[in-house]
Amino acid sequence: MEAVRIGLQVLLVVGGLFLTLLILLHKGKGGGLSDMFGGGMSTSLGSSSVAERNLDRFTVAVGIVWFACIVGIGLIDRFSA
Numbered sequence: 001m002e003a004v005r006i007g008l009q010v011l012l013v014v015g016g017l018f019l020t021l022l023i024l025l026h027k028g029k030g031g032g033l034s035d036m037f038g039g040g041m042s043t044s045l046g047s048s049s050v051a052e053r054n055l056d057r058f059t060v061a062v063g064i065v066w067f068a069c070i071v072g073i074g075l076i077d078r079f080s081a
Contacts, residue, residue, distance in 0.1 A: 005076050012069040022059040
């Protein structure tokens with residue numbers, strides 16, 4: 001059981017770093033901090049490209065894996081002797 005816990009912890013750290021990278025790759029939507037740093041200068045027609053949609057899908061998938069790791073570690077902590 002300890003090997004599963006260590007594996008989930010490693011996956012949690014790697015997933016968290018990858019999730020941070022994916023979030024930073026997203027294009028600013030405007031109205032927030034991205035406008036303050038010059039991100040509001042880009043023109044958007046309201047439609048996202050295929051690459052942006054795929055980036056959204058990857059971000060959600062990595063977020064689900066990250067959340068599952070947290071739940072798994074919590075369950076192992078809860079039910080281990």
